[in-house]
Amino acid sequence: MPEVRLSYDIDGDDFSSAGEASVAMKKALRQMGIEPETIRRCSVCMYEGEMNAVIHAGGGRAEVLVSPERIKITIEDDGPGIADVEAAMREGYSTAPPRVRELGFGAGMGLPNMKRCSDELDIETAAGRGTKITMIVRL
């Protein structure tokens, strides 16, 4: 069974490059003939994950595994981790500092949007141990 692996670095120092992994992934998925609506859902998952890695964790790595049945997106970082995952999943919950809010982020909608756009979402995290978010979008 074929499987395609795409990997991207998420640069924590370069705010303006956030979103690049999403753009590159979309291009690849389009070429592989994935349906437009599925690509859109994946792009929300990737974009929000990238933003979180940049804003809350100083950067990280993203990996996309495409198989004929599903797309698996993993975003991993070595940041501070999420202390209260349940709270973090709530709409409107955000610990983004004012500096970030001024840029228009920090509405606390990222994780809820990732959940809404994926079929499965799993978070492995602990305070001080980084965060690994895995999302599955079925084809």
Add this chain to the structure above:
Amino acid sequence: MPDRQIFHSVKLDRDKCRGCTTCIKHCPTEAIRVRRGRAQIISERCIDCGICIRVCPHKAKKAECDPPERLGDYKHKVALPAPSLYAQFRNLDGADRVLAGLLRIGFDAVWEVSRGAELISEATRRALAEGSRPRPAISSACPAVVRLICIRFPALIPNVIDLIAPFEAAAIAARREAAEKTGLRPEEIGVFFITPCPAKVTAARNPLLLDRPVADGCLSMTEVYKRLLPVLKDIKDPPPLARSGAEGIGWARSGGETSALAPDRKLYVDGIENVISVLESVEDGSLSEVDFIELNACNQGCIGGCLTVENPYIARENLAGLLRGRKGSAAPAKPEPFAPASLRGAKKLEYEPIYEIVGDRAEAMEKYARIEELRKELPGLDCGSCGAPSCRALAEDIVLGKASEDDCIFRFREKMGGGAMANPDEFLPPPFRREEKE
């Protein structure tokens, strides 16, 4: 899948093309390859944005329009000037002078496209009030952008407001009005759009949202400008021909369409790279708080079209002068009665999956994996000497059977020379040498 487009206004002049690689690097859809010393446009990828016309150092790309002689085919000839035409003249005292000029150079009547724009603005206000569309709503006014959405951002097709273009609204209304006035049959009336760009020529020929063309032809703005310039100053006291107001004329520049709309969360974007980056953001869901987006492929909007004459920044100022009414303003007008249903598109936009690898998913995935592998093996110089815009594009072409691995001179040298070549830098141009020659 909808029919692949056959006609494109943007064309290559084979005699002028020297086979340099300037255009391949600038094309936003990677539609150009150089083969056998000439550029080739991959038809289904071209969105007629005109970038390659602008960047070609040899003027080998052109925008094909209809020859003005075509006017002779009709008994009654109506000019549909895009509002960007007015912006080509400095110190213009009003649109009337240009409209009167059009009557002197061979037209029997004029119908301003800016009036069509006002009808579309009105219809857009209604469409936004309905609120049935996903946010943000996207304007359909720039045909290059609409084609881009159809090939690259299909998930956003539902966001596009399905209204016909201002020039199409003008063409329909102009023909109807002329038939009523002259008693001629519709086919005896020639309705000609004076266009600032090739994308509109292509869209006039292959309408994006209508079943069939409604204009009889498109004349290049540059061509019309040349004919107008000598006659304009001789016109004493032009009659009040202009019927559209500042709202419609303002459509000539980026932001004009947006300023006619009520919602405060709106955005206008010009320049194809900016357009692409904003569409990526819309797709990522990071602009969902915006209600309306106006997108123009050309810098500054239609006044930046590649068939215009004036520098877009000066044109913008010319237009501002005209709109301020400092030098006499166009008469304000109310949108005229027009059945709103006919401003709605008759057909739907459809995804054109031109970037998709042909075959079933497993096959596409397998080919994609090979593209990725090959891309990593290529030198990553994006030098263009293989005729593809980047090493990545060459990798795609190779796997899809449209190019060969030997097209990369670096791969080829490795294969041929290998250890046999005494100095690995031999025969390489300076940018690619590892060491400086003595």
